[in-house]
Amino acid sequence: MKNIIGAKASPAASEVRFLTVDGEFAGQRLDNFLFRELKGVPKTHVYRIIRSGEVRINKGRAQAETRLEAGDVLRLPPLRMATVGHRADSSPSPPAREFPLLYEDDALLAIDKPAGVAVHGGSGVSSGVIEQLRAARPTARFLELVHRLDRETSGILLVAKKRSALTGLQQQFRERETGKTYLALVEGHWPANKKVLDAPLARYLLPSRPGSTEPGERRVRIVARDHPDAMRAVTLVEVLARVSLPIEPDAFSLVAVTIKTGRTHQIRVHLASAGHAIAGDDKYGDFERNRVLQRLGLKRMFLHAWRLQFTHPARGERMALQAELPPELRALMPGPALEALAVSAMPVTHD
Structure with a gap:
């Protein structure tokens, strides 16, 4: 991932930024990508700028679940810099949690997700399966959701351990294979x-809801x-x-x-x-x-x-x-x- 114009070292910036997606991040959800790119920016604010249309992909509006493709150009709005030494997101770190394993090898793992657990954080949920799994496996270089289940649904959920596995499996889901x-x-x-x-x-x-801006x-x-x-x-x-x-x-x-x-x-x-x-x-x-x-x-x-x-x-x-x-x-x-x-x-x- 690299900036097209004037990148600053800090992931938060006080001016509009344009970023180009390289192949390493192809297939990743927009919200998950921004959580990594905008470290120190509260997740609630990330979702807010996506919903408001301030984040653009190739000049068009996008949703949090939009999958990025190599070559996509992202526009990020001005974001207030986090104060040095102060974590802007005061939400607690996700709890480390392993889930019942159905299968695992060096490319992927399949878990038996319990009901009541979201697959990822956001929209009022501080953390989900993927954040908790990453916390439980701090040395894992790559862990990404292949697909999703509703929070209330239990059962099989696939997680990729390699970028190649993620893109290959997601293509199978898209092609209905x-x-x-x-x-x-x-x-x-x-x-x-x-x-x-x-x-x-x-x-x-x-x-x-009455009185709510959400x-x-x-x-x-x-x-x-x-x-x-x-x-x-x-x-x-x-x-x-x-x-x-x-x-x-x-x-x-x-x-x-x-x-x-x-x-x-x-x-x-x-x-x-x-x-x-x-x-x-x-x-x-x-x-x-x-x-x-x-x-x-x-x-x-x-x-x-x-x-x-x-x-x-x-x-x-x-x-x-x-x-x-x-x-x-x-x-x-x-x-x-x-x-x-x-x-x-x-x-x-x-x-």
């Missing part, structure tokens, strides 16, 4: 013949195919078992959901819009039903990243990983549902 299957408990009887959901999605923001919470909805913000989203659903819970016998379905596109909240919105919201979903679900489920012990959304298939970026071998249902979800499942799950288990392949 990976296989991603989730387990979800949904309300009602999912029709066995309803196997494909193909409905475009668009993101929007809820109204800001934008409202992000949501996603189904839109018409000719909507200007429409993004194609395809979800495949397979019924594994009918599930009876004490609140209402035979009122739920355990389904395996395979996504062919990786849109934000895709599974949650598609299933809810089909009339079968995910149990425990606090954004798109049945709030009254969720309160009853909490009394049965379901304190989270029943969505779990169960299986992931991909080609190893270095060896070229096809890999298949599987993360078993976490205890808090297994405890809710009656015996027949667990038996159906065991029958559908696939062979896990990794050396």
Whole structure:
């Protein structure tokens, strides 16, 4: 990475800066890149200048999750210099934490992410999986998220340990060469013949809270195919078992959901819009039903990243990983549902 004009030694500057992305940083998220480039600038301020459009990529607005490409030109607004000897970001250092490992070699690692942990910090979250993992492995030269999971979702999450692994795996995700299957408990009887959901999605923001200058919470909805913000989203659903819970016998379905596109909240919105919201979903679900489920012990959304298939970026071998249902979800499942799950288990392949 190098400055095109008048770079100062300090990462924070009181004048507009233009930076060019070299190949080493290709594929990295904009927010993660800026955290490294603007050391000493609070993360909340970094997100603020991105949302306001003050950070530009090739003269255009960008989002925090925008992936950088080699040759991109970034415009950074004037930033107040941090006082010498004083850390501008007073937020505590992320706690060092390792997560349950499903697989690891010199190119990548796969963890079983617990629910309730964001994959990265930002937007009110001080730290996530990647920051905590870096703190736990201070000698690691490179650790970057390959993809993401919602904070409320548990299951398989890939982290690259080399730049080449990151770019190779992300290309597989973009080209839909990976296989991603989730387990979800949904309300009602999912029709066995309803196997494909193909409905475009668009993101929007809820109204800001009264007196707040921050934008409202992000949501996603189904839109018409000719909507200007429409993004194609395809979800495949397979019924594994009918599930009876004490609140209402035979009122739920355990389904395996395979996504062919990786849109934000895709599974949650598609299933809810089909009339079968995910149990425990606090954004798109049945709030009254969720309160009853909490009394049965379901304190989270029943969505779990169960299986992931991909080609190893270095060896070229096809890999298949599987993360078993976490205890808090297994405890809710009656015996027949667990038996159906065991029958559908696939062979896990990794050396």
